[in-house]
Amino acid sequence: MKKRYFIGGTLAIALCVIVLYAFAANESADVPEADVTGQQTATTVSHTGGKVLVAYFSVPETDGVDASSGASRLVSDGKLQGNTEYVATVIGEATGGDLFEIKTVHTYPDTHKELIDAAKKESDEDVRPALATHIKNLDEYDVVFVGFPNWWYDMPQPLYTFFDEYDFSGKTVVPFCTHGGSRFSDAVKTIREMEQGATVLDGYAIARDRVAGSKDGILNWIGKIGMKKQERE
Template sequence: MKKKYIISGISGITICVIILCAFTINKNMDITETVTLEEQIPTAVSRTGGKVLVTYFSVPETDGVDASSGASRLVSDGKLQGNTEYVATVISEATGGDLFEIKTVHKYPGTHKELIDAAKKESDENARPALATHIKNLKEYDVVFVGFPNWWYDMPQPLYTFFDEYDLSGKTVVPFCTHGGSRFSDAVKTIREMEKGAIVLDGYAISRDRVGSSKDGILNWLKKIGMQD
């Protein structure tokens, strides 16, 4: 009788060891798979013969105040532009891409304090502002740049409307943003979640204090991702 109990105990221990080993293997496999997926994120654009589209959302502030949570502005060649608009223009000229501004039906305040308050309210309400501009020939493009200012540690709510409206499956999405220190925050991750069928590059973030002198950096980045010779 004692021998039977001993054998049963050993068998129980053996089963536990097998289960533990299986769990460890599966856990390690999950880690390996995660690393593999992360390594698969492209660092350059693979062209398929389509056109380039450079979309952007930008709100130049009328009072000329630069701030981390709001859009800001600069004057280039005598023209007032939002920071993100300027970057989009540089990208468009360098790549030959078509320029498309994401505009909302409602107009945002021009003064800094009112603008950031409006942006905060939209963020808190998870709003989807209606868009006034729409892309009619999206199928012609295989690369879509998407630019925006970082508002309240996220992309502005009109960008959520934009990604809700368009299925970018099969295309390469290249984000770029202007910011006051937070870079993209979690915006790139959010874009990947909203556009699961697209290839979303890590993108390029430019501090608002450096936008005016950012052209060379932008051109070098475009060369790095294969978008300029």
């Protein structure tokens, strides 16, 4: 007969609390995705002399600026920006990269409830929204940062259109995202599947309630992957 062992109620509760606390801390921290997934892949950028592009999709909301309202915007130096737009700006300044905003032909709602409802509908229907902006000189770039908010545990549908439109073979793609607790979800895996000829780094995820104070963390990450402007010159 197999022996059965039982953990006392108090000890079991204590262990549960520790596990939940660790999970919560891990969910809100801003760390490279590799630290979470344990994936083995390129961790630094092999820069061959081409230019750097920082592409991003961002929809600033108009009905609040704090995390409790779910807002995806902030005010930096007196300028209203979407969370992902702000992160893209920091990356662009640190790397000397060109900024490129991924815009759709149709306009998304700018209030939180309407926006997330529209995003859910697009996700459920696997829509590929038409893009209004297009990269005209992709051959000039060998490193492409791509940023987006996590919508419904995935990258927004316009990003599917974006990766359908471009072949990044031979380039390094560096994802970054802003999120409410889910980091990239499976977005990095999806990007690797869609861009099999590219080197796709694990990327960097920032909780939306930390974006306003995220600059130092972003710069530290940029340095670790070898992309600070002065390090490449």
